[in-house]
Amino acid sequence: METQTGSPILTASGLKKTFTLSRKQRALEKTDSPVKVAVDQLSFTANRGEIFGLLGPNGAGKTTTLRMIATLIRPDEGDVTVDGVSVVKDPSAVRGKIGFLTSELKLEDFFTPDYLFDFFADLHGMDPAAALARKKALFARFGIDRFAEVKVANLSTGMKQKVSLVISVAHEPDIIIFDEPTNGLDVLTAKVVTDYLEELRAEGKTVILSTHIFSLVEKLCDRVGIIIDGRMAVCDTLDAVRDGLSLEDWFFELYRETVGEEA
Amino acid sequence: MANADKTRKSNIWTIMRKELKRFFGDRRMVMTMVLPGILIFVLYSLMGSVMTESFIGDADTVSTIYAENLPESVAVVLRAGGLPLAPVEKPDDPNAAVQNQELDLYAVFPEDFDAAVAAYTPASGAPAPEVKLYYNTASASSSNAFGIMAGLLDSYESAMANKFDVNRTADTYDLATAEDTTGMLLSMLMPMLLISLLFSGCMAVAPESIAGEKERGTLATLLVTPLRRSELAIGKIGALSIVAMCSGLCSFLGVMLSLPKLMGSEVTGMDTGIYGVPEYVSLLVVILSTILVIVSLISVLSALANSVKEASGMVAPLMVVVMLLSLTSSFLPELPGNVAFLIPLYNSVCCISGIFALDVAPVQILLTAVVNLVLTGVLVFVLTRMFNSEKIMFKK
Ligand SMILES: Nc1ncnc2c1ncn2[C@@H]1O[C@H](COP(=O)(O)OP(=O)(O)O)[C@@H](O)[C@H]1O
Ligand SMILES: [Mg+2]
Numbered sequence: 001m002e003t004q005t006g007s008p009i010l011t012a013s014g015l016k017k018t019f020t021l022s023r024k025q026r027a028l029e030k031t032d033s034p035v036k037v038a039v040d041q042l043s044f045t046a047n048r049g050e051i052f053g054l055l056g057p058n059g060a061g062k063t064t065t066l067r068m069i070a071t072l073i074r075p076d077e078g079d080v081t082v083d084g085v086s087v088v089k090d091p092s093a094v095r096g097k098i099g100f101l102t103s104e105l106k107l108e109d110f111f112t113p114d115y116l117f118d119f120f121a122d123l124h125g126m127d128p129a130a131a132l133a134r135k136k137a138l139f140a141r142f143g144i145d146r147f148a149e150v151k152v153a154n155l156s157t158g159m160k161q162k163v164s165l166v167i168s169v170a171h172e173p174d175i176i177i178f179d180e181p182t183n184g185l186d187v188l189t190a191k192v193v194t195d196y197l198e199e200l201r202a203e204g205k206t207v208i209l210s211t212h213i214f215s216l217v218e219k220l221c222d223r224v225g226i227i228i229d230g231r232m233a234v235c236d237t238l239d240a241v242r243d244g245l246s247l248e249d250w251f252f253e254l255y256r257e258t259v260g261e262e263a
Numbered sequence: 264m265a266n267a268d269k270t271r272k273s274n275i276w277t278i279m280r281k282e283l284k285r286f287f288g289d290r291r292m293v294m295t296m297v298l299p300g301i302l303i304f305v306l307y308s309l310m311g312s313v314m315t316e317s318f319i320g321d322a323d324t325v326s327t328i329y330a331e332n333l334p335e336s337v338a339v340v341l342r343a344g345g346l347p348l349a350p351v352e353k354p355d356d357p358n359a360a361v362q363n364q365e366l367d368l369y370a371v372f373p374e375d376f377d378a379a380v381a382a383y384t385p386a387s388g389a390p391a392p393e394v395k396l397y398y399n400t401a402s403a404s405s406s407n408a409f410g411i412m413a414g415l416l417d418s419y420e421s422a423m424a425n426k427f428d429v430n431r432t433a434d435t436y437d438l439a440t441a442e443d444t445t446g447m448l449l450s451m452l453m454p455m456l457l458i459s460l461l462f463s464g465c466m467a468v469a470p471e472s473i474a475g476e477k478e479r480g481t482l483a484t485l486l487v488t489p490l491r492r493s494e495l496a497i498g499k500i501g502a503l504s505i506v507a508m509c510s511g512l513c514s515f516l517g518v519m520l521s522l523p524k525l526m527g528s529e530v531t532g533m534d535t536g537i538y539g540v541p542e543y544v545s546l547l548v549v550i551l552s553t554i555l556v557i558v559s560l561i562s563v564l565s566a567l568a569n570s571v572k573e574a575s576g577m578v579a580p581l582m583v584v585v586m587l588l589s590l591t592s593s594f595l596p597e598l599p600g601n602v603a604f605l606i607p608l609y610n611s612v613c614c615i616s617g618i619f620a621l622d623v624a625p626v627q628i629l630l631t632a633v634v635n636l637v638l639t640g641v642l643v644f645v646l647t648r649m650f651n652s653e654k655i656m657f658k659k
Contacts, residue, residue: 106481123485
């Protein structure tokens with residue numbers, strides 16, 4: 001198998017997702033349309049060993065896209081190939097290849113980080129000896145070792161985030177998917193997370209993250225796809241996308257163009 | 264693939280272990296599981312001893328009785344009847360003494376009672392000699408003394424004019440066996456009792472484990488692992504059934520150990536010793552398969568709900584139906600035919616009733632077990648589909 005840095009590892013092609021809206025949701029979205037096209041004909045490719053950013057305003061369809069990649073929801077049209085495996089045809093195998101982290105995924109309050117790590121390593125079919133070594137390394141790396149036997153309920157928010165992060169990568173996935181990785185984190189924990197993302201890249205892992213924060217993309221990403229209203233407005237290396245402008249200025253120009261076209 | 268098969272089994276086991284640890288590792292949860300059993304035991308035993316006591320009466324209390332002109336012939340009868348006559352001085356005003364409960368009973372016999380009785384013939388038309396008993400219903404010991412005294416005098420009266428007896432010689436006249444009495448009582452009582460205990464055992468765990476995990480977002484974390492949805496469904500239902508079974512067993516033990524006391528075995532001839540291994544094995548089979556059905560049903564409803572609270576609301580109608588079904592056994596003169604055993608839950612009610620009446624065919628137990636297992640299989644399939652459905656799992 002090809003493992004060379006720079007070769008495509010994840011390809012999304014023609015992704016589409018439509019939600020039927022309840023009456024309440026329609027009122028909330030201020031629309032009469034009974035359906036919402038959250039993601040529309042979205043295609044992009046992420047390469048091995050890079051950090052790929054999905055950038056877009058709230059409601060653009062980033063989370064929906066990542067959920068389709070993580071096989072939590074099924075695309076209406078299109079497919080994503082993750083390291084050669086289709087999310088539509090073999091979702092269970094895809095889940096074994098990725099680590100997915102979002103603020104919606106919670107850990108059970110009742111258990112300790114130590115137990116939860118073993119539990120998820122088990123579900124990923126890890127060899128117990130390898131799991132133990134990895135647990136030691138990761139717990140030490142994030143300072144969880146002192147809290148390994150403290151129930152999640154009694155951990156600080158920052159520590160909970162770190163435990164979630166560690167557990168999402170317990171099985172050493174090659175592809176790590178983070179939805180808004182720094183949202184709701186204090187600056188210190190946010191720094192721990194972004195540092196770790198760079199570390200993952202250095203190890204040759206592929207990171208796909210979504211964010212609405214320009215500076216995060218500028219700081220971390222090798223390539224970026226800008227999503228506006230469920231569509232991929234542009235997708236290229238960070239340098240090519242900006243073309244000398246700051247990402248923020250560039251984005252608003254692009255936004256005016258895209259939304260203007262439709263209005 | 265043998266390998267895939269292995270992870271499949273071990274994933275189910277991993278989920279089950281986690282669920283069992285969740286419930287058995289939590290002292291509060293364990294308390295909610297065993298508490299009903301302990302409460303039932305304590306409550307029934309207490310109720311039983313109170314009931315038995317009031318039935319037999321308190322033999323220890325010596326009633327204070329003052330009898331005026333008590334003839335020796337009557338005194339002998341009273342002593343033989345177990346009415347202890349404490350020698351009491353004649354109070355100044357016996358009626359007042361009874362009224363303010365210093366004295367339990369004030370009996371006034373006619374002078375020359377024996378002679379008057381011997382001389383009396385009903386045909387003469389003259390009034391019969393009269394014994395007056397003054398008592399006070401406001402006092403339990405007074406009513407008691409009155410009851411015993413009146414009873415003894417009554418039987419003394421009929422003994423004097425004895426023409427024939429009923430059931431005088433020592434013998435067992437009630438030909439109902441211990442099996443019959445115990446069986447009849449328990450077969451009416453147990454379906455209701457057991458089913459409601461099982462149901463509440465399942466209620467205590469299933470909504471928490473499924474709707475609760477969904478509500479708190481921890482189910483989604485499981486759903487992004489390679490774990491198959493069917494493994495999750497089987498693991499959850501399996502573990503929840505074990506937990507519910509333990510809680511059900513505790514309650515069952517509480518009932519079985521305290522029932523003889525509640526029913527007062529001396530009075531009713533209640534004897535749970537009439538049940539042997541076959542009955543308990545059948546019962547176990549029925550209970551286990553019933554728990555599987557109830558847990559699966561509640562799990563499916565809980566998966567639909569978005570919170571534990573909503574789940575409880577959705578399960579309430581099911582509970583009413585199950586309770587009504589379990590009541591039917593009290594009105595059934597005898598067990599229905601085999602076809603009835605094809606109806607889930609109703610078959611459990613009939614089986615439990617039949618087992619306690621020592622009146623159920625093995626084929627009926629078997630039918631029940633098979634029907635319940637098949638239904639559980641169907642519900643596991645449904646739950647798997649629900650875990651797979653993004654509309655149900657990720658409703659906004
Ligand atoms: N389950 C759902 N039901 C209905 N509408 C949804 C659902 N999930 C997302 N949406 C809608 O789809 C759009 C895209 O949402 P999302 O992917 O969460 O955006 P982002 O993550 O970029 O902020 C939004 O308008 C959102 O309201
Ligand atoms: Mg989002």
